[in-house]
Amino acid sequence: MRTVNRFESNLLRILHCLMGQSKRNQVMGLLERPLRWPVGLSRGAIELVEDSLAKGTVRMLTRSGAWQRERHLRGDEVREGPLWKRSKPEDLGLKFSPASLDFLVWLTATDISDRTKIWSPIAPREIDDRGKDLASREKPNSRIGDSRIGDSSTGDSSTSDSSTSDSSDQALTSDDQTLESGDEFLCYLAARMMRGTSVAHHWMQGEAMMRNPLIALMLPDQFAVARVSPEPDFDPWMAGPRSFLLEAMQEDLSRAWVGIEKQKAEITRISDMVRLGNVQEKVLSALMDSAERHGRRDLCRFLVEALGALVSPDSNRKEWIGALDTTGKRISQRTMAYENASAFLRFGARLRNWQQASSSIGFFDEGYAESQLWKSIWEESEAEVAVAEADRVVSSLQY
Amino acid sequence: MSRAYRIRVSETLREVVRAEDHVRSQLEMLDILPSDQMADLLSAELVKRGFERVGDTAVRVDDGTKVVVDLKESTVTVSRETSKEVKVSEQRTGTAWDDMGPSEKETKERLQKELVSDLKEDVQERQRELQQEVTDQLESQLSDLRLELDQAVNRATAEALKQKAAQIGQIKEVTEDPESGSMTIVVEV
Numbered sequence: 204m205r206t207v208n209r210f211e212s213n214l215l216r217i218l219h220c221l222m223g224q225s226k227r228n229q230v231m232g233l234l235e236r237p238l239r240w241p242v243g244l245s246r247g248a249i250e251l252v253e254d255s256l257a258k259g260t261v262r263m264l265t266r267s268g269a270w271q272r273e274r275h276l277r278g279d280e281v282r283e284g285p286l287w288k289r290s291k292p293e294d295l296g297l298k299f300s301p302a303s304l305d306f307l308v309w310l311t312a313t314d315i316s317d318r319t320k321i322w323s324p325i326a327p328r329e330i331d332d333r334g335k336d337l338a339s340r341e342k343p344n345s346r347i348g349d350s351r352i353g354d355s356s357t358g359d360s361s362t363s364d365s366s367t368s369d370s371s372d373q374a375l376t377s378d379d380q381t382l383e384s385g386d387e388f389l390c391y392l393a394a395r396m397m398r399g400t401s402v403a404h405h406w407m408q409g410e411a412m413m414r415n416p417l418i419a420l421m422l423p424d425q426f427a428v429a430r431v432s433p434e435p436d437f438d439p440w441m442a443g444p445r446s447f448l449l450e451a452m453q454e455d456l457s458r459a460w461v462g463i464e465k466q467k468a469e470i471t472r473i474s475d476m477v478r479l480g481n482v483q484e485k486v487l488s489a490l491m492d493s494a495e496r497h498g499r500r501d502l503c504r505f506l507v508e509a510l511g512a513l514v515s516p517d518s519n520r521k522e523w524i525g526a527l528d529t530t531g532k533r534i535s536q537r538t539m540a541y542e543n544a545s546a547f548l549r550f551g552a553r554l555r556n557w558q559q560a561s562s563s564i565g566f567f568d569e570g571y572a573e574s575q576l577w578k579s580i581w582e583e584s585e586a587e588v589a590v591a592e593a594d595r596v597v598s599s600l601q602y
Numbered sequence: 603m604s605r606a607y608r609i610r611v612s613e614t615l616r617e618v619v620r621a622e623d624h625v626r627s628q629l630e631m632l633d634i635l636p637s638d639q640m641a642d643l644l645s646a647e648l649v650k651r652g653f654e655r656v657g658d659t660a661v662r663v664d665d666g667t668k669v670v671v672d673l674k675e676s677t678v679t680v681s682r683e684t685s686k687e688v689k690v691s692e693q694r695t696g697t698a699w700d701d702m703g704p705s706e707k708e709t710k711e712r713l714q715k716e717l718v719s720d721l722k723e724d725v726q727e728r729q730r731e732l733q734q735e736v737t738d739q740l741e742s743q744l745s746d747l748r749l750e751l752d753q754a755v756n757r758a759t760a761e762a763l764k765q766k767a768a769q770i771g772q773i774k775e776v777t778e779d780p781e782s783g784s785m786t787i788v789v790e791v
Contacts, residue, residue: 531730533623533737534744602625602744 205247210238214311215251221392222259233311240312244304252307256299260388269451274579275501279572286451297444299385306389315402321409324382382411384444391417398422404429416440417448419486421459424466427479435486437493441502449502456505461512464547467523473532473540476524480543487550498573500557507584510551514592520599523548534602541600548597551590558586605700611713614691615721621733623740624681629755631676634762641673643761647754667743671751678751682740686732690724692717760785 207215213233220230269286276282282289302324309322382390390411397403403422406412407429416435419426426433439445449456463483470476487506494500523544529537558581561574568574581587631640645655648671653660660671667682694717698709760778764787767773771791778785 531734533733534625534740535623538625601627 205245205251207245207248207251210241210311211244211248211251213238214244214248214307215255217310218252218255218307219259221389221396222255223263223392224259227396234315237312237314240308244308249304252304253299256303256385256389260297260385263392264448264451267452268454269447271454273450273453274576275450276499276573276576281572281576286447289450290447295444295447297385297388297448298383299389300383302382302386303389306386306393310393315397318405321406323409323411324386382415384448387415387417387445388448390415391421394418394422394425398425407431407433416445416490417452419482420449420456420490421452423482423486424463424479427475427482430478433482433486435489437490438497441493441497441499446499446502453505453508457508457512460505460509460547464509464513464523467544468521468525471526471528473527473529473536476527476540477543480546483546484543487547491550491553495557498570500573500577501580503554504580504584506550507554507580507586507589510548510554510593511584511586511589514548514589514596516592518592518596520596523596523600538602541602545597545600548593551593551597554581554586555590607698607700607706607709608695609698609706609710609713610693610695611710611717612691612693613714613717613721614689615718615725616687616689617725618685618687619725619729619732620683620685621729621736622681622683623733623737624679625740625744626677626679629671629676629678629751631755632759632762634759634766637674639765640758640762643758644671644676644754645673646761647757651750651754667740669747680740680744680747682736684732684736686728688725688728690721690728692721692724756783763787 216225217230217233219225220227264286272284273289274281274283275289277289287295305324306322313320313322394403394406394412394415397406403425407418407426408431412418413426413431413433414435415433416437417440419433419435423433440449463479467476467479470479491503494503520541524541527540527544529540532540557577561577561581564571564574629644631644633640635643641658645653645660648660648662649655651662652664653662653669653671658672658674660673662669666684667680670679670681671677672679694713696709696713698704698706700706704712763785764773764776767787767789771789773787774790775788776785
C-alpha cells in the first residue's frame with residue numbers, strides 16, 4: 204500500500220480522468236483550485252503514475268481499436284491481426300519522458316482558467332530553477348518508464364519498466380524539448396478532456412499542442428475555434444510507436460472527422476467555416492504528403508471510412524452549408540465559404556488518385572505491398588461510390 | 603437673463619467608393635492531348651467567342667465584367683469592379699445658452715463630430731449599395747457565362763478527340779449530335 208499526500212492525490216485523480224476513468228466535471232474543481240507546486244514527489248506517487256500510464260494507455264488503445272483484426276504494413280509486408288500480433292510486444296511501447304510528469308504536475312499546480320499560463324515542455328534550466336530542492340531531498344524521484352501494449356492472451360495487459368531511482372536532478376531533466384510518443388499522447392488526452400471549453404482554446408496556442416499531430420488529427424475544430432493554425436509534423440508518425448497509435452485509433456479518427464463534418468450544418472458565420480476548412484486542408488495535406496513519402500497510405504484508411512459514412516445518394520449541400528448566413532455577402536466570400544465547407548470532401552479526389560496509382564504498380568515495383576493493401580482498403584470500403592458522391596456534393600457547392 | 607444661441611453646422615463629404623466581386627471556378631478539361639495542345643484548342647474556341655489570348659490566359663472584358671481563363675490551370679476567374687464618387691451633405695442645428703450647459707464652441711464641436719460621423723455612415727451605406735449592385739450584376743451574368751464556357755470546353759474536347767483519333771488511324775466518319783452533344787468517330791486502324 205502506498206501513501207500519497209494531497210497534491211499527489213489530486214495529480215492521480217487528474218491522471219485517472221485523462222485516462223478516461225472519470226468524468227471531467229469530477230476533476231474540474233481540482234483543476235481550477237490548484238495546489239502549490241511541490242518541492243518533490245514521493246517514490247510511491249511516481250510508481251502510481253507509472254502504473255496508471257502503463258495500464259491506462261493499454262486499456263484505452265485496446266478499446267479504441269488495437270484489438271481489431273486489421274491489416275497494416277510492416278516494412279514491405281502486410282500483417283494482419285490485432286496490434287500485438289502485427290508487431291512484437293517489445294516494439295509497441297509508448298515512451299513517457301519527464302515532460303509527462305511535468306505536465307501532470309503543471310495541471311495540478313496551475314489554475315487552468317488563468318489565461319497567462321500555457322504549459323511548455325521543460326528545458327534543463329527550468330528544471331534547475333524548480334528542481335534544485337528535488338535534487339537535495341533524500342527521497343529520490345524516478346524516471347517515468349515505458350508503457351507497453353502487451354499480449355492479451357496472457358491476461359497481462361501491461362508491463363511497466365521503471366528505471367531504478369535516481370536521486371540526481373538529472374532524473375527530471377529533458378535533453379531537449381522534443382516530446383516522446385507517450386508525452387504527445389498524454390497532451391492529446393488533456394486537450395480531449397477539455398474539448399469545447401475556453402481552456403482548450405487557450406491551450407491550442409501553446410507550441411506543445413500546436414505541433415501535436417494527434418491533436419491536429421483528432422481535434423482540428425478546436426484549432427479553428429482558437430484561431431490558431433496547427434503545425435503538425437507527421438513524418439515521425441509514419442513508423443514506430445506513434446504509427447501504432449494511428450493504427451489503433453483508426454475508428455476514433457473516422458468518427459472524429461465525421462463529427463466535424465456534421466458540425467458544418469450548424470455553422471452560421473462565413474469566417475468560422477473558412478477557418479475550419481483551412482485547418483482541415485492543412486492537416487490532411489500534411490498527413491497525406493507524409494503518408495506518400497513514407498509509403499504508409501494504410502494509415503489514412505480512416506479517411507476512406509469517414510467519407511463512406513458521410514455521403515450517400517441522398518446527401519445534399521444543405522448538410523454542409525444549411526445554416527450559413529450569406530445575406531449581403533459578396534460572391535467571393537460565399538465561394539470561399541463553400542470551398543472550405545467542402546475542404547474534407549475534396550480530398551476524395553486525392554484518395555482516388557492513390558487508387559489509380561496503386562492499380563498501375565506491378566509485382567516487381569517498389570511499393571507493391573502498399574499498393575495492394577490500399578486497393579483492398581478501397582474495395583472493402585466501396586470507396587469508389589463514396590468518392591463519386593463526395594464529388595457530386597462538391598460540384599453542388601461550386602458556383 | 604440667459605441668452606440662447608442657435609448654432610447651425612453643415613458639412614459635405616466627398617469620397618470615392620469602390621466595390622468589387624469575383625468568383626473563380628475550375629473548367630472540366632479532359633487530358634486527351636498534352637496540356638499545351640489542350641490549352642491551344644481551348645484558346646482557339648475562346649478567341650471565336652471574343653476572348654483575347656494573353657500569354658497563358660484568355661481574357662475578355664464585357665460590359666464591365668472581366669473574364670480571365672487560365673489555359674494552363676483550366677480555371678476561370680470572373681470579376682467585376684466599379685467605383686463612384688459620392689457626395690453627401692447635411693446640416694445640423696443646435697442650441698447653446700450663455701449661462702449654463704455646454705458653451706457655443708463645445709456645442710458646435712459636438713454637432714460637427716456627430717454630423718461627420720453620420721455622413722461617414724451614409725458613405726458606407728452607399729458603398730454597401732454599390733457593392734450589392736456589383737454582386738447582383740455579376741451573379742446575373744454567371745449562368746450565361748457558364749453555359750458559354752461549357753460550350754467552348756466541349757468544342758475543344760471534340761476537336762481534341764478528332765486529333766487523337768487521327769493519331770490512332772484514318773478517320774472514316776465523324777457524326778455529331780448537337781442536341782445531345784454526343785460525337786461518334788469511326789476510325790480505321
